[in-house]
Amino acid sequence: MASTGDVRRLFLQSLLSRGIVSEALCKTLYAKCVEAVKAANDDLNIASADTDEAFDEVIKQLNVSLNDLDLEIKSTQDELNGKRSFALVNTKDDELAQMATDYTPAEIVFFKAIVDQIMLARNEAFSLSSMAALREVSNIKPKSNMTKTQAETVLASFVAKGWLLRSKRGRYSLSTRTLLELYPYLKSTYGDELLYCTICHEVVTKGMGCHRPNCQVRLHFHCFNLYRRRNSACPTCKIEWPRQATDDPLTAVGEAAVRDGDDGKRRVKARRTNGDEDEDEEMEADSSQPSQPSQPARSQRNKRGSKKKAVADSDEEEDEEEEDEEVPTQEDSPPPRRRSSRR
């Protein structure tokens, strides 16, 4: 016999079947779960959650019951449209959780490699061209026998399941779901690369930056719009801002920050064991284990100054072209072997 508790059970099952849902859909689903249970048992007197407060309370209560299971319904704002989205996420990265995916170990390594390149993209671009993404297949350690064709299939699956976004230009970036669900991983692995929005304090991978060279302000587009309505200057350095987040001279975070040729070069996180702090290491290729940097390298922020000028200029899918060798900035790590441009 149906009981009141079935509403939240059905609601959780619904979330489990979907991955990530917009706030509007989430609320509709809950309302329909109530109706479904009422349809099964007329006598039940179930409160609907029409108000924001009531809905928040529902989520809160569900999270109480999920807490011991290290699961949580989390929400965040979509970086592209500013809408709130909800997902049931796993908050603990234990051995059992390794199984929580239907991807094979090789596919997961590939995914991590893609995330790595997205996180380490130059100029705060936080995105990766499709060609560069396919190239990552050959960088996977241990060597996998995944073909490029297969890699395309796998990438499409990542997109279809909401782990990656693919833009009109064909560039991959992190999805809301990944930001929500893999935030602990991102934070522990790329703590220094992650940028946070000055307004909402959530991670920004698509948005704008203040154009003053040393100013750290980064905002989501929706946060910018909200802020800009009442203010005309940067909240920190007070420099005047133009009206639109995409106007010059503001800088871009995300795809718009890509410059010609950036994609040709692969960045690899340095595996540093000593504590020296200075410049960044960008070496060409051949790093071992791009997917598991042991130590966070230091901040991208330090170098932000120079990179900032990277005003987004166009790049069409360049990719294949043979790019120039990047000058290894310093300490010669093992002779930079070129490989990325070969095929």
Add this chain to the structure above:
Amino acid sequence: MARAAARSQRSSRPSQSQSQPRPSQSQRRIDDSDDEDMQDDDDGDEMVEGAGEEESSSTAELRRKANALVRYALFCEHKRMPLRREEFQKKAMGSNSRSFGRVFEMAQLTLKQTFGMEMVELQSKAALEKERTGVDEEQLEESRKATATKKKATTAGSKQYILRSTLDSTIIEYASQTIAEILDQELEDRDEEDENETLPQCYGSILSWSTADQLEPVGILYVILALILVSGRVISDTELRAHLKRLHLSSNVDINFDVKSTIPNNTQSLDNFLESLRRQGYIDQQIIGDAKKAKGPGKGKRVRSTQADNDSGIKYEWRWGVRAQSEIGEQGIAQFVAEFMVTREHEEDEDEEEGGSSRNRRRQDPQKKVEKMLDGIAKAAGGELAGLK
């Protein structure tokens, strides 16, 4: 929506079959919100009194393990792989594996209360075999009892579990239907997403089968199960392939998975598809006349029934696998077939209003038609249709 309705059988009607191996204590306690205090009222034989084990057997410890088991069960189900007790014990139980029974009970309760799901033990190959070969009812009865009794079940069971919904079947049915408001919202959300047109279609149901599953392969699986069922629960490989061929599924035709899958090119040949269904435990393949050498999931060598095999003189036959018995059930498939046929007929009726010549055109209560069809299917199967195991 016939398919969706049938699909819901995977999870519906936990209560209908009497030959349930499932322990009933979960039922008993389902509405008990206070589980913590009730842990000790059964499985008393496993209560550990030794002081040395005190720590590991404390309630908190058990609860922690039970929560781990809940997580593990959810993760396994996500992959459509059965939860293996042994694997869980190895990963999470540590030294004290004796308390598994209580951990299981606690986990079962949490699954029910929080998610409306339960772990169901798959039949062991042996039990299934017994049921098949056991000609006389008595023997059959005995094997049923064997699985029904909890103590024996643990010795005879497969120690593999799947998750099944415990929600009321009316709720599941409601949750599988298109609801305009949900569909509108889904489409609106999708519009805003980038131009990804390859995403699986959305249907506006509360439970979103299209994003959680591969609909085309599931549809084909159900057809295969139906074919086996109406052929008297067993079908020769040649026969099955002949049927499938008529549905334009010859050995050289690819089965399409949607973009979520990572199968190369998102297609699979019929042979590989059958093999993967066998491995997942949905169907079972045997060499004809050699029932003992049945290949269950994970057991025995992989024998592919390709055309070549058939040429070499070895003959195969297909039956339902353990997972199909527990996830979908004969009655579920029969319902799916009957509703599908009747709905189709109905639609045709309405299309050809001028008709009336055909003997089938007699207007009949569709519900009655479905029941008649169900009877027919049971006859074709060679006996009463089984509920969920």
